[in-house]
Amino acid sequence: MVEPLLLFDALLGLAIAALAVAVLTVHDRFAMIVLFIVFGLMSALAWVRLSAPDVALAEAAIGTGLTGALLLTTLHHIRAAPAAPVPVPGGVVVANLGLCALIFGGLAFAFLLTPLQAPGLAPAVAQNMAASGVGHPVTAVLLNFRAYDTLMEVVVLLAAIVAVWMVERGTVQAPAPVLGEIYRGFSRLALPAIVVIGSYLLWVGAQAPGGAFQGGAVLAAVGLLLLLGRLYRPQPAHRPFARAGFVLGTAVFAGVALLVAGGGRLPFEYPAAHAKTLILLIEGMVTISIAVTLAALFHGREPEAVPVSEKSE
């Protein structure tokens, strides 16, 4: 008798691998994106099964939801391009297939030899939890024990939005259509609800799965809905606010580190009495930054002074 949950895992694993193949082989580009979204959903389920709800949250919100929206807009922009079928020589395909099969075999062999469930760093984290200022281990790792990583990650987001604004400078975008009364009613109902959920995720991150990245991604979804429904239209005059939003997280994060370092400690060695306050401050500001940056990444092009897009109305 096979345990049903294990059978579920095996099916899920097979489905994920099959979806990965389907994403790369399906002819229709729209189907490719939908399959990728489904692939992300299934991976998030797999991570839930591996008792990693934080990662599942991040994957569902950022890796699948927002990435899916980004892919859909990009496909919309480049839809005119007939996918020029430049055939790859068969020899190249076979050689690469062999190479990848070899890599798969090697990795699988190494993986099967590696003992699972090694102690790892879990005991070290558990020992220091009391001093971290929060009650959830993943949040403690992200914002206290390995805060440098997280700071760099926020910087990467900042770099990405700078790059996107540079690349898209001077491009034209067709205006979004009006979605009608029902959508307006929906957004009046849904947007506040989503704001509450995002803030809840940020707040609950101190004790349970959730936190700045997941909360920020959910708040970014509000931005997406506003942009899509034309309830908010980016204006050139709003650029300073947007820039302030992009920089806020990095600035506060680095500022706190410098302040702590100024007190004769290591940069992220928060004083125990204020650890919780400092972490919450950083998380709050980083959440705002992430939300603004992700929404701006979705919108792409910087709002520029000369609106050339009006002629297509």
Add this chain to the structure above:
Amino acid sequence: MLLDLLALALIAVGAFFFVAGTIGLLRFPDTLCRLHALTKADGLGLGLTCLGVALLAGTAGEVVRIVLIWFFVATSSAVCGHLIARHVRRAANAGGR
């Protein structure tokens, strides 16, 4: 015990509706029929599942979150169903002209 059985039955019926929705999606002839099959199925299926899981829930907080999930999925799937139907109709009109 009785409550557990009731919850299990509700969840099982919910799953049945999901299966029915998938079959509708595969077998119905055109987009609007498929839309119809799907919105009914996922609305009912998820509603029953939510009810069943809520019966098994341990704390009031969990029940609140389950109700919130049900409410959100119900509104968003209704609105999205409407938007997709509108899009399909407009596309058909544009094609007919």
Add this chain to the structure above:
Amino acid sequence: MITALSIILIVLLVSILGGLIRVLRGPEPAERMLAAQLFGTASVAMLLILSRVMAMPALLDVALVFALLAAVTLVCFVVLAAKEGR
């Protein structure tokens, strides 16, 4: 109880995989997106059940985010499809 719920989970997963045929076959983008919506809702149901099976109430938050982001992706699709229609 756990066994019965696990079997229901398997049924839901198989039903999702069956729906994938519609995504692959199309032909309308709207249908592909519809199928994706069904997957989103079914995954929410699976997460609800998993929250009982694995005794992790935190999964309810994950389900909430799933539901939310599925809606956002769908709205995004409809907007872009409508743009294309003009």
Add this chain to the structure above:
Amino acid sequence: MTSGLIFGLTGIAVFAIGLFGALVMVEPLRRVLALKLCSVGAGFLLVVGAWREPPEAPDPVPHALVITGIVVMISATAVALALIRRLHMLERDTDD
């Protein structure tokens, strides 16, 4: 057989499939997706490394690393997609 073993092998398979796609595919959009598959596959391995048979709690450090990875990946994807859009526009303009 354990969940960790199953999903570990899944992760390696996804990584290899993504790598193959990134090497062979011509279309830029598909190549980006292939690289994203690679990143998800790598994430699988890290999460499996953190996994402990329940009821033991998993190791939080790899989880934090994967979350960081997901955010970095969406930044990279956004830039790649912006480049694809720009490239497409330039190609269209030279065709006219």
